[in-house]
Amino acid sequence: MSVDNRHNHLRAQSADSTYSMMEEELTCPVCLELYADPLMLPCSHSICKKCLHDILDSRIKAQKEGLECPTCRKMLAMKKDKVTKLPKNLALENIVFRFQEAQSQTLTKSTSLDIPNDLCDLKSTNSDHCDSPVFPEEISEDCGLCEGKSSRALWFCEQCNVLYCQKCLDNYHPKRGPLNHHKLRAPSHCDGAHKPVFCEDHETEIASIFCDQCKALVCHLCVCDGVGKHTGHKILEQHTAWKQMKETLENTKLQLESMLSTLSNQSTKLEDVTEEIENLHQEACQKIESQCRRLIEDTTAVLRQNKQSLLSHLTQVKTASNAKLQNKLDTNRKKSKSMENMLQSCKKMLDEDHVNGMLSQAVSMNPIIQQTQEISDSVECCKLEFEDLTKEKRPQEEIKKAVPKFYQAAKSSLSLITADDTEDFQSIIPRIKSPTSPGKEVPRVHNKSLTTWGFTSTTFTAEPVASNSLWSVTVEKNSSHIGDIKNGYLFGIGISSETPTIKDLVGMKEKSYGIVCSGGNLCFCHNGKMEQLMNLDHLPISVTIQTTFNQEGVIFAYTFTSASWGDLLHGKKVLTDLSFRHGANPVFTVSQRVKMQFPTFV
Missing domain, CATH: 3.30.40.10 (Zinc/RING finger domain, C3HC4 (zinc finger))
Incomplete structure (x- = not known):
């Protein structure tokens, strides 16, 4: 070698x-x-x-x-x-x-x-012409000098810019004299780009002059005084015209890409807002459905009309809001499609490597630039509309307010429930005795927080209440312990007619009633039997217990509240247990995965 x-x-x-x-x-x-x-x-x-x-x-x-x-x-x-x-x-x-x-x-x-050099010899006996006797691809171009029926070109001279068959190469391009320094090689597909461009008005003349006013390649006859139709027009040197055209196209391409990116970001934001409203609407419907089922089970009144009215209103809010967002999305998609087409046209022109090839397409550049500017002005005018659509939070707020709104509407229709709300209730912070010193007289205090120790659950018992009372507690994650809140018994809040031990979980004994969280569900629990109320999506969550005493027992009411939705669910249970006639003990069970926080004042 x-x-x-x-x-x-x-x-x-x-x-x-x-x-x-x-x-x-x-x-x-x-x-x-x-x-x-x-x-x-x-x-x-x-x-x-x-x-x-x-x-x-x-x-x-x-x-x-x-x-x-x-x-x-x-x-x-x-x-x-x-x-x-x-x-x-x-x-x-x-x-x-x-x-x-x-x-x-x-x-x-x-x-x-x-490829061995001897393969060149098989192609032609005149191996002296083989500067690059290699044929990397099949080219169907014909010889440019053959008379009559042309033969397939086997050689291309870069200086003459002519395709030769082997016969014409031997006859008209001998490798001697001034032709000895010409570079011969195998023809390729891109050789057509080097062919001269002829004037449209003078077919025998090569177009070597660029008219900047008409954006066209012309010949010298076109600019002659009194003869050519381009007389007096601004003429540019080909390389200068090519450089200006390329720079303009590149700037247009960058502008289109920037606007396309802006529209894409806007579309993504609009889609996020649409999805947010859709999710809120779906979640609101689920919570309203849970409240409706709870009220129907706790009472015998018919709530279907109230529910359907509110759900219909929510659907109208969602439909009206999403219609505006979808209209803007459709407009953005149309503009994006138009810009993508123009972008492809720019890329196609920029892919033209040869000066003449690019300049011959100059007439197509102005419409792209003009349409790009029109779209740019349109995009700029739509910015305020986009900002208004993304900043508008009224549909979301209205959907969020639907859950407590539904409850208020239901209360006005249910005399049994509204009558109970007229009773006087004493808001209290339960006084709890510390369970750490069994057998000793320990004073009861207003605890700020309840937590357990080790890896066991602990039940706390508060001072008994005998009058209409209500108390609230917020359940949060215990940051010092790691555990899945969706598995096992998580916490319990309720009442008991007898004093439980620290190991008696709320709701698991015959005399114990309460709200418990088990397996990721909030349930009403008595004597180990659970009635599912709703799913526990996340912590923290606040639980308010309300007790109303009468001769037949006690009315046990509860409310779940979250920071983002407000009141999530209301419910009442009539406990016909005569052991509650003289009062009830508030009880609280906490596992190692949670802690309970009481309000500092009532």
Whole structure:
């Protein structure tokens, strides 16, 4: 192997190594192929569109939710119907396309280096003309000098800019004299770009002058005084015109990309607001449904009319709000589609490597620039509308207020419940005796917080109440212990007609009634039997207990309250237990995973 060939092989090996490293970065982690139609996940990693559909289909069949990013393994809340809303990674797609082009050319060159020199001799006996006797690709171009039926071109002279068959090369391009320094090589597809452009008005003249006023390539006859129709027009040197056109197109491309990004961000925000309203509406409906079922079970009144009226109003609020958001989304999608088309046109013109090729398309540039400016003005005018839509919180607030609003409407229709609310109640902070010193007389105090120790649950008993009373307690996570709040017995708040021990959980004995949290559900519990009231979504949550004493027993009322929704659920139980005629002991059970906080004043 000659020294030149060895150098060529070393360069090819170096290029192969570079492409190998680049290919690793441009390979999809799922199909292990170059990215095809890549989409950007919320964690900023990319994946082929088909691969994403395949993974989601597989997880749906396995009844699994979400998606684990194949690159960073982060769990993403992804549904199949949201795939179309993921942004397309245009930059990555363009890089893959350029990489494939460059790799193809490099492989072609490296393949040519491995062809023995004697193969050149098989092509032509005139091997002296073989500057690069390699044919990397099949070219169907005809010889430019053949008379009659043209033969297929086998050579291309870069100085003459002419395609030759072997016969015409031997006859008209001998490798001697001034032609000895011409560079011959195998023809390629891009050689057509170097062909001269002829004037449209003077077909025999080469167009080598650029008219800036008409944005067209013309010949010297077109600018002659009294002859050409471009006389007196502003003329630019080809390279200057090409540079200005390229700079204008690049600026337009950047402007389109920026506006496209802005619209994409706006669309994402609008979709988030739409999803927020949808989720709030769904959650409000669920809580209203729970309150409705509870009131029906606790009383015998009919609440369907009140419920349907409020749910209908909520639906109208959601529909009206989402209609505005959807209208803006549709407008953004139309503008985005238009900008994508113009962006592709810019890219197509910018992909033209040759000066004449780009300048010949100059007439198509002004409409793109004009339409881009129109869209830019439209986008600027719509900013205030977008800000108003995203800042408008009235639908969300109105939906949130629906739960307590529904309760107020139900109270006005139910005389039994409203009559009870007229009674006088004493708001108290229960006085609790410390359970740490059994057998000793320990004074009862107003505790600020109740927590257990070790890994067991503890029940605290307060001073008995004999009159109509109410008390509240907030249940929070115990930061000093780690545990799942969705499993096991978490806490209990209620009353007991007898004094329980510190190990008697609320609601588990015959004389104990209360609200307990077990397995992630809030339940009314008595003698170990649980009646589910609602799910416990998260902590903290406040529980208010209200007791009304009469001759038949006690009316046990409860209210659940959260910081974001306010009152979540109201309910009442009539306990016909004669042992409560003389009073009841407030009782509290806490596990190691929670703590109970009492108000500092009432």
